[in-house]
Amino acid sequence: MSWHPHLWHPTTQVATSEPPLRAVRGRGALLELDDGRQLIDAISSWWVTLHGHAEPTIAAAVASQVTELEQVIFANFSHPQAEQLATSLSAASGLERLFFSDDGSTAVEVALKIAWQWWRNRGEDRPQWIAFDGAYHGDTFGAMAMGERSLFSAPFDPLLCPVARAPWPSTWWHDPLVAEKEEAALQALESLLERPTAAVILEPLVQGASGMAMVRPGFLQAVEQRVRQAGALLIADEVMTGFGRTGALFACRKAGIRPDLVALSKGLTGGFLPMGVTLASEQLYQGFISGDPTHTFFHGHSFTANPLGCAAANASLALLAGAPERYAGFEARHRPHLEALAADPRVERPRLCGTIAAFDLKVADPGYLNRSGRVLQRLALERGVFIRPLGQVVYLLPPLCLTDDQLAHCYGVIQEGLAAL
Ligand code: PMP
Numbered sequence: 001m002s003w004h005p006h007l008w009h010p011t012t013q014v015a016t017s018e019p020p021l022r023a024v025r026g027r028g029a030l031l032e033l034d035d036g037r038q039l040i041d042a043i044s045s046w047w048v049t050l051h052g053h054a055e056p057t058i059a060a061a062v063a064s065q066v067t068e069l070e071q072v073i074f075a076n077f078s079h080p081q082a083e084q085l086a087t088s089l090s091a092a093s094g095l096e097r098l099f100f101s102d103d104g105s106t107a108v109e110v111a112l113k114i115a116w117q118w119w120r121n122r123g124e125d126r127p128q129w130i131a132f133d134g135a136y137h138g139d140t141f142g143a144m145a146m147g148e149r150s151l152f153s154a155p156f157d158p159l160l161c162p163v164a165r166a167p168w169p170s171t172w173w174h175d176p177l178v179a180e181k182e183e184a185a186l187q188a189l190e191s192l193l194e195r196p197t198a199a200v201i202l203e204p205l206v207q208g209a210s211g212m213a214m215v216r217p218g219f220l221q222a223v224e225q226r227v228r229q230a231g232a233l234l235i236a237d238e239v240m241t242g243f244g245r246t247g248a249l250f251a252c253r254k255a256g257i258r259p260d261l262v263a264l265s266k267g268l269t270g271g272f273l274p275m276g277v278t279l280a281s282e283q284l285y286q287g288f289i290s291g292d293p294t295h296t297f298f299h300g301h302s303f304t305a306n307p308l309g310c311a312a313a314n315a316s317l318a319l320l321a322g323a324p325e326r327y328a329g330f331e332a333r334h335r336p337h338l339e340a341l342a343a344d345p346r347v348e349r350p351r352l353c354g355t356i357a358a359f360d361l362k363v364a365d366p367g368y369l370n371r372s373g374r375v376l377q378r379l380a381l382e383r384g385v386f387i388r389p390l391g392q393v394v395y396l397l398p399p400l401c402l403t404d405d406q407l408a409h410c411y412g413v414i415q416e417g418l419a420a421l
Pocket of ligand 1: 103104105106108136137138139203208209237238239240241265266
């Protein structure tokens with residue numbers, strides 16, 4: 001393993017990191033390295049690989065689309081794959097309009113820009129954004145502004161627009177304080193909403209990057225009610241939670257909320273191709289239809305609605321529709337393993353939502369730079385499992401194809417790693 005002379009890897013401090021592993025093949029839940037080793041990809045390669053690597057029906061759909069139409073300018077053209085995807089996602093989400101972009105960050109940017117300009121087109125001044133403590137919405141400027149100010153954003157903080165922030169009452173098994181935390185968060189949100197607010201943005205049910213921080217559905221319903229009372233828009237960032245990750249097709253459905261805008265990416269194409277979409281209500285869409293050219297949504301990416309990405313997404317949605325039990329039943333598969341782990345004195349805050357299982361290592365100095373997770377990561381790697389803890393937060397977010405034996409192996413490796421820590 002060595003560093004390539006011409007590559008620059010994301011979120012990686014070369015001075016203190018191991019060089020990257022070299023992947024040459026992916027099949028199902030497994031990644032194969034150039035030295036022949038096989039690893040279980042227990043975090044779906046940054047939460048994108050939904051069904052498994054090289055899933056054959058998605059591979060075939062992309063291959064067949066490549067020779068039909070690989071790309072077309074979407075400002076002047078439509079195409080059947082985009083139309084099919086818009087129809088399916090609209091039916092599945094209840095939001096009528098779909099705007100394409102390239103990834104999770106741009107899907108969030110588009111949601112923010114639609115929300116902001118919608119109010120402007122109506123001639124209303126609503127200068128405030130509200131987001132939650134611990135939020136992460138992407139690495140571009142608008143998305144970064146919505147995210148909690150952190151190590152990641154620090155060099156850019158002076159450039160980020162102001163965002164009001166409400167507490168996120170994250171919870172775990174046997175959390176005695178959850179109701180109190182929720183009440184305090186709602187009170188704080190209510191007082192923030194006294195100012196004219198364009199939109200409130202949240203990651204429904206699970207905040208991903210801040211450490212798989214889970215909230216109860218009832219809290220999100222109460223948030224929605226406060227947002228509606230204040231007349232603000234609600235944006236759900238389902239970039240991580242979408243497509244079955246929380247046990248339902250969309251976390252918003254599971255939580256019982258109906259946002260005005262939803263950002264999707266990651267699992268959208270089954271993890272095959274980069275693509276983002278922003279779903280919007282018909283009411284928002286209509287706010288841009290006008291004889292006045294300044295009411296136009298002037299936003300567009302070169303690869304908008306790339307037909308290969310759309311073909312992959314249509315094939316992925318068909319897989320989800322054909323076997324919903326694969327995501328709906330994953331929580332029950334995690335549960336006995338997580339229960340066993342939770343008995344370990346080094347484990348705290350066990351939590352579970354659909355396909356996502358997480359816990360914290362008991363440490364004195366929690367945070368992203370805490371090394372305990374890194375040590376566990378190295379131990380797991382030696383036993384053939386790839387995990388990527390967030391500081392002291394250890395989680396599994398595997399592809400849906402993971403077998404029972406592979407799941408048991410992941411938990412076994414973590415248990416052994418705990419003992420060796
Ligand atoms: N929103 C959420 C909730 C995410 O988890 C992420 C990525 N981890 C993003 C947005 C940004 O997505 P991308 O990395 O594809 O730009």
